[in-house]
Amino acid sequence: MAAGDALSFLKAWASAPRKIGAIAPSGASLATLITRAIGPDTGPVLELGAGTGSFTRALVARGVKEQELTLVELNPEFARMLRQRFPAARVLEVDAAGLRQLPDFEGSTVGAVISGLPFLAIPPRQTYAILEGAFASLRADGAMYVFTYGFRCPIDRSVLDRLDLDVARVGHTFRNIPPAAVYRIRRMKPAKGYDWRFA
Numbered sequence: 001m002a003a004g005d006a007l008s009f010l011k012a013w014a015s016a017p018r019k020i021g022a023i024a025p026s027g028a029s030l031a032t033l034i035t036r037a038i039g040p041d042t043g044p045v046l047e048l049g050a051g052t053g054s055f056t057r058a059l060v061a062r063g064v065k066e067q068e069l070t071l072v073e074l075n076p077e078f079a080r081m082l083r084q085r086f087p088a089a090r091v092l093e094v095d096a097a098g099l100r101q102l103p104d105f106e107g108s109t110v111g112a113v114i115s116g117l118p119f120l121a122i123p124p125r126q127t128y129a130i131l132e133g134a135f136a137s138l139r140a141d142g143a144m145y146v147f148t149y150g151f152r153c154p155i156d157r158s159v160l161d162r163l164d165l166d167v168a169r170v171g172h173t174f175r176n177i178p179p180a181a182v183y184r185i186r187r188m189k190p191a192k193g194y195d196w197r198f199a
Contacts, residue, residue: 029175031058034114034145034182037170043111044068046137048096048130051078053085055114060086070110072096097126099133110137113144119154128159135163135187144185145170153183164188 031054038045040063050056050071060066066088073079079093092102096117113134119127134144148154153167160167166189170182 027054027176028058029173030147030180030182031055033171033173033180034147035059035062037143037145037184038112038114039063040065043139044070044109045112045114046070046072046110046134047114047116048072048134049074049116049118050082050091051075051116052081055116056082056086056089059114072099096133097129099130100136102133109139109142111139111142113138113142115144115146117146119146120148120150124156124159127155128162131155131159131163131165131185135165140187142186145182146185147180147182149178149180151181153185155183155185160185 034055035058038059042064045059045064045068047055047059047069050073053071056069056071059069066086069086069089071082071086071089071091072094073082073091074093074095076093079091082089082091094102115130115134117130122130131144138144146154153160153169155165155167165185165187168184168186170184172181173179
């Protein structure tokens with residue numbers, strides 16, 4: 001992690017701690033864990049709360065093409081950094097809760113969603129809007145990956161149930177500061193006999 005990134009993150013956190021949710025960018029260990037199921041064949045990837053690009057770098061290192069990345073970041077300074085660091089990616093300086101109002105992704109669907117958003121600090125109604133928008137853009141077989149510094153999935157069960165989503169713990173890393181866990185969120189598979197791929 002660059003010293004400049006840490007300083008920028010700390011300044012952003014000091015001015016709006018509930019919006020940033022952490023005092024430092026995610027480390028390489030967490031970035032590796034949250035992106036490990038994603039590769040060049042995943043297709044377009046949507047990243048929410050891209051920050052200074054910790055997860056973005058890991059996605060590119062895993063073979064995801066920069067031009068297949070859409071990075072959503074509300075903080076103007078972070079958005080500027082992302083545009084400089086990933087010039088081929090699409091950077092959207094918008095609130096992730098407004099995903100449903102974003103333009104279509106050139107007619108293609110997203111293969112995965114990675115989130116750096118501090119869901120434990122986001123109200124349930126806003127969380128619902130973020131997930132609803134993310135899954136509207138996600139392929140039927142795609143998944144969303146979130147992380148938390150807590151001991152359980154950061155998305156409230158009531159929100160997941162309303163959207164018919166299922167959650168599974170992917171792993172945990174003690175090498176991040178603070179230690180973090182990653183969760184995968186997918187659509188619930190319907191009853192046997194129903195082909196959910198064409199829903």
